[in-house]
Amino acid sequence: MASDQDVTYPPVDVLKPVAENIWIVDSGPQQAMGLSLPVRMTVIRLASGDVWLHSPTRFNAELRREIEILGPIRHIVAPNVAHWTHLKDWQSRCPAAVTSAAPGLRERAQVKAAGLRLDRDLTDAPPDSWGDEIDQTIIPGGAGFHEVAFLHRPTRTLILTDLIQNLEPHKLSLGTRLFAKLTGVQAPDGKAPAYLRLVIRMRRHDAREAVSRLVAWAPDRVIFSHGRWLERDGTEQMRRAFRWLLG
Template sequence: MPVPTDVTYPPLDTLKPVAPDVWIVDSGPIRPGRLALPVRMTVIRFPDGSVWLHSPTRWDGKLQQEIAALGPIHFFVAPNVAHWTYLKDWQAQVPGASTFAAPGLRERPQVKASGVRLDHDLGDAAPERWRDVIEQVLVPAAFGFREVAFFHRLSRTLVLTDLVQSLEPDTLPLTTRLFARATGVAAPNAGPPAYLRLALRLGGAPTRAAVERLHALAPERVIFAHGGWFERDGAQALRKALP
C-alpha cells in the first residue's frame, strides 16, 4: 500500500496510472463531521476513447485538462449515497456528461437541495453504454445502504468506494485516528467500518450473494476511496477484508 503524508496521498488532484486505461486521483482531506479523510477518484478510459469518472473528487482546472487529454469525459458515477458532493462542480464544467447515481441518492433531502443533476439510476446490471467494458454489482445492506461496485474487465480492477477502507493511523489527526481504530479500519486492518459491517451482516442473503459475486470476479487489484488500496493480490486481500 502507498504511504500517505499529512492524511492524504500526494501528489494530489493529478492522474496516477494504475493499469491500462485505469488511473486514480488522490485528493482531500475531506472533513465529514470532525474527521479528516483521504479520498480517491478512479478514472477509466473506454475503447472508444470516452472517459468515466467514479466518485469525482474536487474539481481542479489542471486536473480536468489532464483528464481531457485522455479523451472526452462522458460519464460521472456517484456509487453510493455518500459520494456525490463534487458532482455539481464537475457538471458545470462538463455539462454534456451523463451522471449515473446509486439507488436512493436522489431521494436524499440534501441532494435535492443541492441542485445536482442525476440523469440515471444505477442497478445490478451495467448500462448498455459500458457493459462490455465494466461489470457491476449492486451490494445492498440494511439501513438503506447501497453501493455499486465496478469491475474493469481488461485490467481485472475492482473499484469500490466505502465497502473497504484502510486508514494509516500514524498520519491521521487524533479524532480520525480514534475513529479508524474504533471502527476497525486502522491499517494494517482493511474492511468496512464497524457501522457498515453491521449493515452488511443484517442485509442477509442478498448481501451475501452480492459479496460472493465480488469474490468470484477474482480481481488483480482493488481500488477504494479511503486509505491504502490493494495494488496486488487483490482477490486474496478482498477475501480477507470482506469475508
C-alpha cells in the same frame, strides 16, 4: 499533528497510472463528521475513447484539462449514497457527461436541496455505454444504503468506495486515528467500518450474495476511496476484508 499532505497521498489532484487505461486521483483531505480522511477518484478510458469518472473528488480546472487529454468526459458515477458532494461542480464543467447514481441517492433530502441532477439510477446490469468493459453489482444494506461495485475487466481491477477502508494510523490526526481503530478500518486490516457493517448485516443474505460475486470476479487489485488501496493479491485480500460477511 498530521498535516493535510500527511493525511493524503501526494501529489494530489493529478492523474496517477494504475494499469492500462485506468488511473487514480488522490485528493482531500475530506472533512466528514469531524474526521479528516484521504479520498480518491478512479478514472477509466473506455475503448470508445470516452472517459469515466468514479466518485469525483474536488473539482480542479488543471485536473480536468489533464483528464481531457485522455478523451472527453462522458460519464460521472456517484457509487453510493455518501459520495456525491463534488458532482455538481464536475457536471457544470462537463455538460456532455451523463451522471449515473446509486439507487436511493436521488431520494436523499440533501441531494434534493442541492438541486443535483442525476440522469439515471444504476442497477446490477451495466449500461451499454460501458458494459463491454466494466461489470457492476449492487451491495445492499438497511436504512437505504446501496453501494455499486465495478470491475474493469481488461485489467481485473475492482473499484469500491466505502466497502473497504484501509487507513494508515501514521497519516491521521488523533481523532481520525481513534476512529480507524474503533471501527476496524486501520491498515493493514482494512474493511468496512463497524457502522457500515451493521447496516449491511440488515440485508445479510443479499449482501453476502453480492460480495460473493465480487470475489468470484477474481480481481488482481482493489481500489477504494479511503486509505491505502490494494495493489496486488486482490482476490485473497477481498476474502480477508469480507470475512465478517462471508464467514
